[in-house]
Amino acid sequence: xxxxxxxxxxxxxxxxxxxxxxxxxxxxxxxxxxxxxxxxxxxxxxxxxxxxxxxxxxxxxxxxxxxxxxxxxxxxxxxxxxxxxxxxxxxxxxxxxxxxxxxxxxxxxxxxxxxxxxxxxxxxxxxxxxxxxxxxxxxxxxxxxxxxxxxxxxxxxxxxxxxxxxxxxxxxxxxxxxxxxxxxxxxxxxxxxxxxxxxxxxxxxxxxxxxxxxxxxxxxxxxxxxxxxxxxxxxxxxxxxx
Numbered sequence: 313x314x315x316x317x318x319x320x321x322x323x324x325x326x327x328x329x330x331x332x333x334x335x336x337x338x339x340x341x342x343x344x345x346x347x348x349x350x351x352x353x354x355x356x357x358x359x360x361x362x363x364x365x366x367x368x369x370x371x372x373x374x375x376x377x378x379x380x381x382x383x384x385x386x387x388x389x390x391x392x393x394x395x396x397x398x399x400x401x402x403x404x405x406x407x408x409x410x411x412x413x414x415x416x417x418x419x420x421x422x423x424x425x426x427x428x429x430x431x432x433x434x435x436x437x438x439x440x441x442x443x444x445x446x447x448x449x450x451x452x453x454x455x456x457x458x459x460x461x462x463x464x465x466x467x468x469x470x471x472x473x474x475x476x477x478x479x480x481x482x483x484x485x486x487x488x489x490x491x492x493x494x495x496x497x498x499x500x501x502x503x504x505x506x507x508x509x510x511x512x513x514x515x516x517x518x519x520x521x522x523x524x525x526x527x528x529x530x531x532x533x534x535x536x537x538x539x540x541x542x543x544x545x546x547x548x549x550x551x552x553x554x
């Protein structure tokens with residue numbers, strides 16, 4: 313199944329993006345309705361309210377929702393207000409280029425002083441663990457990650473077809489080797505290996521997850537004259553099977 317991606321320039325006017333508890337053994341596969349009882353777990357839920365759109369923009373989103381074909385479709389989405397660690401907002405970077413004057417594809421330089429957008433897993437851990445060794449940070453920094461920061465794990469550098477997004481729940485300092493232990497929620501959805509990619513964001517990278525529409529009625533676009541469209545949509549994170 314092809315996993316779509318939310319348009320990068322489509323920013324909600326209002327929205328929420330948070331972990332919510334649910335019952336693993338009591339979610340109806342067709343309606344996603346939660347029935348009381350069962351094992352407790354957490355997944356991200358996004359509620360987005362979009363601003364008024366001109367005809368070109370609402371047509372684009374209409375086609376996107378049609379392509380999803382209801383709750384069976386999958387789409388990669390990120391929290392628009394948390395695309396990088398808060399640490400990056402506390403420093404003033406120096407924009408530089410690589411040796412020979414090379415830049416990013418868009419012509420911009422590298423923001424020295426910001427955290428690297430990608431680090432790596434420093435140990436093998438099985439499903440359910442809620443702490444993990446990270447490698448690849450600048451050495452001996454305080455607060456490289458903080459409560460509320462998000463990160464995505466990509467096994468072998470490849471985005472997973474289900475949610476591998478996590479939220480940091482404590483203050484994190486790097487040691488003299490650029491390593492740190494991070495506590496997070498929810499626990500690991502799948503086991504990870506040393507060297508797996510961790511996206512913390514910045515430099516064009518965003519920590520993302522995979523979502524379904526919360527119901528087949530989601531994504532209905534209201535159109536009023538003169539051809540202005542708007543909509544709200546609720547999406548729920550896709551979890552791995554088994």
